Amino acid sequence: MSDPNHSVLDEEALDWLVRVSFGTARPAEFAAWRARSPAHETAARAAETLWREIGQTETAAAFARREAVRGPVARLPQRPGRRPVMGRRAALGGALAASAAALVAGSGVLGPLAGLTADYATRPGERRAVALPDGSTVLLNTATALSVDFGDGERRIALKAGEAFFEVAKDPDRPFLVVARAGETRAVGTAFAVRADGDAVQVTVSEGIVEVTAASGEPMRLLAGQGVSYGGDGRDPASRPHAVNEAAATAWRRGKLIFNQRPLVEVAAEMSRYRSGRVMVANPDLERLPVTGVFELDDQDGTLRAIEQALPVKVLHLPLLTLLR
Helix, strand or coil, rough: CCCCHHHHHHHHHHHHHHHHHCCCCCCCHHHHHCCHHHHHHHHHHHHHHHHHHCCCHHHHHHHHHHHHCCCCCCCCCCCCCCCCCCCCCHHHHHHHHHCCCCCCHHCCCCCCCCCCCCCEEEECCCCCCEECCCCCCEEEECCCEEEEEEEECCCCEEEEEEEEEEEEEEECCCCCEEECCCCCECCCCEEECCCCCCCCEEEEEEEEEEEEEECCCCEEEEECCCCEEEEEECCCCCCCCCEEEHHHHHHHHEEEEEEEEEEEEEHHHHHCCCCEEEEEEHHHHHCCCEEEEEEEECCHHHHHHHHHHHCCCCCCECCCEEEEC
């Protein structure tokens, strides 16, 4: 399985390159970001290598011909001797088309790579219910992969990527364990969700009681309506149990996304989980705009139209990338 921390840095490096190309970030800011650590520099170089391939595919050429009328804006680096591709929409479209295979681990176009070795997996936008051998059920959310290992002494689930909601059949002699990153959630008979998102894990309890143990702390008991989060690498301490809006947190089970004054940049990240591609805010001045509403998971174009109507935002659709600007 790919390192989630590396995937996060790869995505951030791509963000910076898009923003620099659109003129909404300065090259010096990108330079400061990449100087934070060797891992940042590695991600930046990988992104730049990808960027140098812009315009080398037929898809990019087709976009260039169609968009050249818009003028030669936001040109990106070209190889010596290569003909530049004109137009930022053409450039970005070609970049994403050319890099679909390279970005599959980060973007989830075909689902999580962990799905190759998992017992059950879903693609982006897919939700799937699975009946487990003990009578429990699990609902897999988008781009999720998990494996099942039931024995005489315990029932163990390894959540390798994504998010799942568990309704656990009672069996006091065999505790039900969900292992996610550097922690585990233990239950006997209850209902709860576990989400492994980048380098963080979130647990939300709908019914009953669960016990969460992160590598960095002692076991914590959570009641219905409570949640907790912990770092996926085991170094950061877990949060304390706190009240959560369980209905909103697990609204995906009903095919909904619920936002209450959520920053646009967070809404874009959440929408990206359900698409074969990414939704990204291209203008940092728009990132903190608040979004409130109940949206249909299966009508993301409708969600984007609603955001465009409610906020001073324009939506630009490209292959594997939707920009909010």
